Amino acid sequence: MKRKRLGASSLEVSAMGLGHSMGFQDFSEHGLNEFKQLVHRALELGMNFFDSSDAYWDGLHEEWLRQALGAQRHQAVVASKFGNITLPDGSKATNARPEYVISCCEASLKRLGTDCIDLYYLHRVDPNTPIEDTVGAMSRLVEQGKVRYLGICEAGVDTLQRAHRVHPMTALQTEFSLWYRDTEIEMIELCRQLNIAFVGYSPLGRGLLTGGIQSFDDLDPKDRRRIHPRFHGDNLAHNLTLVARMQTIADRLGLTTAQLAMAWTVAQGDDIVPITGTQRVTYLEQSVAAAGFTLSADDSAELEAIFTPESRAGERYPRAMLAGLGI
Template sequence: MKQRTLGTQGLVVSAQGLGCMGMSDFYGQRDEAEAIATIHRALELGVTLLDTSDMYGPFTNEELVGRAIKGKRKDVVVATKFGIVRTEDPNYRGICGRPDYVRSACDASLKRLDVDHIDLYYQHRVDPEVPIEETVGAMGDLVTAGKVRFLGLSEAGPLTIRRAHTEHPVSVLQGEYSLWSRDPEDEVLPTLRDLGIGLVAYSPLGRGFLTGQITRFEDFDADDYRRLSPRFQGENFDKNLHLVEQIKDIAARKGCTPGQLALAWVMAQGNDIVPIPGTKRRKYLEENVAAAAVTISAAEMAEIDRALPKGAAAGERYPAAMMAIINR
């Protein structure tokens, strides 16, 4: 797989990464053996960027990734996050960016991952109660200490990104970006490009919707997060299903899957963008990786844009409580 450079500090990763969240949380049934086999297959196929967070599980996803990369550390760019606080209450979500928390969270992640450094360390959500300079300053201290190589933010707005980057160079912003979540194009992407910061695109397959394989709300497991997502509910579900049907038609004519078309579209938006589709099965991983070979002509780009223009998706991308903690 080809490589892409994110930021100007020297971070080089595969042109497509692997989101590991669903292996431990949010998307129904889990199979650790298959998850680890999927990570191993990803590395065989040239995927180097593995994305996790301390809050996935919570905590167990980092441990899973740590077990999977044992003996393979030199082949992996490990990215993890801090800042969303979870407790024994499965519904609780707190936000913390205090410097002391940054330090303790990093040490805990290093232990769970069983590594001596984290390649890319993100603030998962911006803490509105703590100046971003204080949080990023503490993150910078981790770089100085050799515990972290590169810094990232997740779901941060343009002003926050600029303030953070002034405090310490930021290599990456992680944000939701896909055919049905194109908000970054308005202000975030121009800001990143002005500062020389890369974008890691999470949910590039619209949480699976853009694969064309989701056709009924009832098919989700009882504990599947998507049951709570506005885009998967009621009339929104039906409207979004209609959008995906159009993408399926274009993909069929190209001889690829809808998911591959969606991933190829994200990858075509710039060499400073790396999607991290999440999967917990080798079958879908291999399909996703094959998207790197799909090229989209200018005419096809225009057709896709007509079929699924910016803002076409029905419903917010998160429930109201989760949208409220996104820095804008």
């Protein structure tokens, strides 16, 4: 698989990375074995970029990634994150205080079974802690050899610039897909000015672009997408009309809509790396095949004309959650 360099770093990663599956529910030994198979197949297919967080499955994702990589850890570029907290009542909070940065990193190193994390992100910006204080603590982890490079997630222009002044940011991770292109102009252009890689999560629009979700009832009762406005009532019905138009293009090209969405995202630049969250080897193989597919300029333009920011319905997160992003 084609490699892309992350910003000004020495990290060369596959054109797409493997993250966690939001809908994964089987945390048994069987689930672990399936996860190992997924990671092993990813390595066989040339993927070397693995994205984790202490927030994913309450830290279990890091532990399973350690077990799955095993002796192949040296072949992988491992990214993890801190600062995104789920409270006992299920609500979300942030913590990026300097002392918390240090304790989180130590815990992640143990779960990952490694001496050094290749790319360490602030998962969510903490409005109660100056970003300079957070990044200052993160930079000390680099000095100590516990982290190689730093990144930040869901940051706005001002926050990214301030963070970058304290210590070079290697990557900004934010949602990015045909359905959500709001970051395309402002943030991606800023990343290019600062030589920061753009890592896009949810390249399939949280599953919306796969065509596999046709009604709200298709979502499991515990699925967090149930709180996302894009999947509600008339919003979902409208968004599915966009996917139907996309299906026509996919059929013409001999692709699934998921593959078409992935092919478009991979093609957006050598500095843009999408993260897939699939949990099935079959879907992983389809995504990898899509990463090698070359879209024509006309096909890309047709897709972009369907999925304009004005054409979609419903925000990606509830309004209260959106208020905490891009600070």
